Amino acid sequence: MPNNVVELHDISRVYEMGEEPLYALKQLTLSIEDGDYVAIMGTSGSGKSTLMNLIGCLDRPTEGRYLLNHKDVFHLSDDELAAIRNTTIGFVFQQFNLLSSMTAIENVMLPLVYAGVDKEQRTIRAQFALQQVGLEQRMYHRPTQLSGGQQQRVSIARAIVNKPRILLADEPTGALDSHTAEEIMALFDDLVEQGITVILVTHDGEVANRASRIVRMRDGQITSDSRIRSKNEK
Amino acid sequence: MGFRELINIAWQGILSNKLRSSLTVLGIVIGIASVITLMGIGEGAKKEAEKQVQSLGVNLIYVRPGAASTASISQGQGTAPTLTYEDAKAIKDTCPSVDEVAAQYQSSFQVQHGEYNTSTTVLGTEPAYPEVRNFHPARGRFFTADDMKDATRVCAIGDTVREDLFPDESAIGKQILIRGELFQVIGVMEKKGANQMTDMDDQIFIPITTGYSTLFGLNTVTGQAVKMVLARAKDGQDLQAQFQITNLLRLRHGIKSPDQDDFQIRTQMDIMQTAQSITGVFSLLLGATAGISLVVGGIGIMNIMLVSVTERTREIGIRKAIGAKFGDILWQFVLEAIILSVTGGLLGIALGMLGSDWIGRFANWTCIVTPYSVILAFAVSFGIGLFFGIYPARKAALLDPIVALRTE
Numbered sequence: 001m002p003n004n005v006v007e008l009h010d011i012s013r014v015y016e017m018g019e020e021p022l023y024a025l026k027q028l029t030l031s032i033e034d035g036d037y038v039a040i041m042g043t044s045g046s047g048k049s050t051l052m053n054l055i056g057c058l059d060r061p062t063e064g065r066y067l068l069n070h071k072d073v074f075h076l077s078d079d080e081l082a083a084i085r086n087t088t089i090g091f092v093f094q095q096f097n098l099l100s101s102m103t104a105i106e107n108v109m110l111p112l113v114y115a116g117v118d119k120e121q122r123t124i125r126a127q128f129a130l131q132q133v134g135l136e137q138r139m140y141h142r143p144t145q146l147s148g149g150q151q152q153r154v155s156i157a158r159a160i161v162n163k164p165r166i167l168l169a170d171e172p173t174g175a176l177d178s179h180t181a182e183e184i185m186a187l188f189d190d191l192v193e194q195g196i197t198v199i200l201v202t203h204d205g206e207v208a209n210r211a212s213r214i215v216r217m218r219d220g221q222i223t224s225d226s227r228i229r230s231k232n233e234k
Numbered sequence: 235m236g237f238r239e240l241i242n243i244a245w246q247g248i249l250s251n252k253l254r255s256s257l258t259v260l261g262i263v264i265g266i267a268s269v270i271t272l273m274g275i276g277e278g279a280k281k282e283a284e285k286q287v288q289s290l291g292v293n294l295i296y297v298r299p300g301a302a303s304t305a306s307i308s309q310g311q312g313t314a315p316t317l318t319y320e321d322a323k324a325i326k327d328t329c330p331s332v333d334e335v336a337a338q339y340q341s342s343f344q345v346q347h348g349e350y351n352t353s354t355t356v357l358g359t360e361p362a363y364p365e366v367r368n369f370h371p372a373r374g375r376f377f378t379a380d381d382m383k384d385a386t387r388v389c390a391i392g393d394t395v396r397e398d399l400f401p402d403e404s405a406i407g408k409q410i411l412i413r414g415e416l417f418q419v420i421g422v423m424e425k426k427g428a429n430q431m432t433d434m435d436d437q438i439f440i441p442i443t444t445g446y447s448t449l450f451g452l453n454t455v456t457g458q459a460v461k462m463v464l465a466r467a468k469d470g471q472d473l474q475a476q477f478q479i480t481n482l483l484r485l486r487h488g489i490k491s492p493d494q495d496d497f498q499i500r501t502q503m504d505i506m507q508t509a510q511s512i513t514g515v516f517s518l519l520l521g522a523t524a525g526i527s528l529v530v531g532g533i534g535i536m537n538i539m540l541v542s543v544t545e546r547t548r549e550i551g552i553r554k555a556i557g558a559k560f561g562d563i564l565w566q567f568v569l570e571a572i573i574l575s576v577t578g579g580l581l582g583i584a585l586g587m588l589g590s591d592w593i594g595r596f597a598n599w600t601c602i603v604t605p606y607s608v609i610l611a612f613a614v615s616f617g618i619g620l621f622f623g624i625y626p627a628r629k630a631a632l633l634d635p636i637v638a639l640r641t642e
Contacts, residue, residue, distance in 0.1 A: 056555075058554075078559075082557050083557065085555060085556065085557050087557070091555050097548070097555075099549055101250040110556055114556065114558050114562060115557065116236070
């Protein structure tokens with residue numbers, strides 16, 4: 001019996017745009033095992049970003065059931081969803097989304113601030129997270145003083161600092177050159193090895209091939225779902 | 235999430251745009267400083283008025299005759315010759331709470347000394363007058379009980395009269411003519427200036443008994459009429475004195491019900507209250523004017539906070555994505571607004587105190603900053619931050635994180 005950390009049943013997400021309802025997701029069903037490494041592929045408009053937002057609890061489905069960690073999140077309040085994002089999910093974005101007024105370590109500490117962790121603990125854990133992504137030399141630099149690859153490392157450190165179950169990455173290498181992209185992908189491999197479930201959205205086949213499982217989407221539905229290597233195989 | 239963390243986040247927001255934050259603070263600084271200064275000016279006016287009323291003499295009770303009516307037309311307070319010199323003497327002799335009494339009767343006459351002449355008020359009164367009025371001779375002396383008894387022709391003259399009649403010589407010991415009657419000047423009064431009713435310096439003081447026998451004449455009905463009796467109450471006995479005088483005069487005049495009173499009593503307290511209510515309105519108007527600039531400052535804060543929320547939409551999205559709750563974002567922006575306005579408030583209080591000090595020093599106007607106005611200004615600046623900050627903060631906290639993250 002697999003332990004599914006994400007279970008989506010007949011999920012639809014409908015946007016009311018004028019007369020015609022627009023289905024971003026149409027009765028989609030998807031399960032993701034704990035510790036898996038999943039790539040979600042699709043062209044722009046295929047619904048993959050909407051799916052990401054739903055899994056990441058940034059959005060709610062119009063219909064269907066979403067069990068995160070076996071818990072139905074449909075009826076949770078905005079604040080409860082915020083708490084889940086804070087403790088269970090880490091986000092990595094294509095545009096890094098760091099706060100430019102803060103140093104690297106302050107950015108990494110931010111989720112811990114909202115989690116109510118005290119300053120001493122925050123510093124220790126943020127330093128550790130930055131070490132994991134190999135940025136211990138750049139802790140007190142601001143994002144503008146860092147290269148794209150380094151900024152993405154900071155954002156990965158921020159995503160993992162609160163020890164999430166799931167890491168959601170939306171085109172994490174989209175803004176990086178191929179060499180730097182390779183380094184970032186290697187980091188994801190490490191995280192999977194540590195047992196974190198990594199879900200990444202990409203349209204780059206090479207990036208997707210690093211994952212264990214590839215889910216392809218079109219028009220808000222899954223068109224193919226293939227496992228290319230077993231869960232823990234390198 | 236702790237309060238200190240929230241303050242810290244808000245503070246970082248303020249520091250991220252120092253120029254804009256300073257300009258916003260400036261709006262509040264000016265508002266609060268003007269409130270402090272203008273309220274100080276108002277308070278100064280109040281103290282000034284109190285001082286003036288005090289200078290008329292303390293614990294004073296004014297007793298005046300009632301209105302005379304001719305064919306049912308009232309001629310105004312003090313026109314009826316119902317109050318007499320005998321009444322004044324009775325007040326002094328029988329009212330235990332009354333300390334000193336000075337009856338007075340005044341009239342305007344032409345006075346002359348050599349080639350100089352002027353028209354002035356001649357006030358017949360009693361030796362207690364300088365004490366009761368807190369108005370003393372600067373040179374020479376006031377008349378005495380002996381002068382009263384003998385009805386001697388002596389007078390003390392006000393400073394204005396002295397200037398008019400004796401421009402370049404000493405007045406003491408000289409003879410002057412009042413409506414052709416010869417009087418000797420025995421004293422020159424100190425300079426007092428004008429109060430609400432009369433120019434105190436443009437008067438000549440004579441014994442009231444001399445006045446009756448030479449200048450004023452006798453009223454055929456009541457004998458020696460007086461236009462006012464000044465009574466000074468013993469300390470803290472104003473009310474008792476007022477009560478005793480009222481009863482005594484009702485008894486003497488055979489009055490059975492209060493609406494038949496043929497006299498009128500006013501205390502220093504009444505006059506003080508009138509003065510205070512006038513200056514109170516003055517203060518309020520000044521404060522309200524300054525309040526308008528505070529509201530403008532508050533709108534400035536709201537404006538800047540709205541701009542700030544719009545500019546930092548993406549930041550808000552990021553914060554929400556990594557777990558900021560509604561309250562976290564709300565407080566971040568509310569506290570930012572409060573810190574801005576309270577900082578402005580504190581600087582404004584300092585500037586206002588400085589301004590009041592300058593006005594006091596250079597414009598020669600008493601300007602008093604009360605603790606009350608400082609506390610008020612502080613509370614108001616806090617309230618402004620809260621009031622004008624809450625709408626932009628709510629807007630920020632309600633942002634949809636997905637939309638916010640997509641914003642450039």
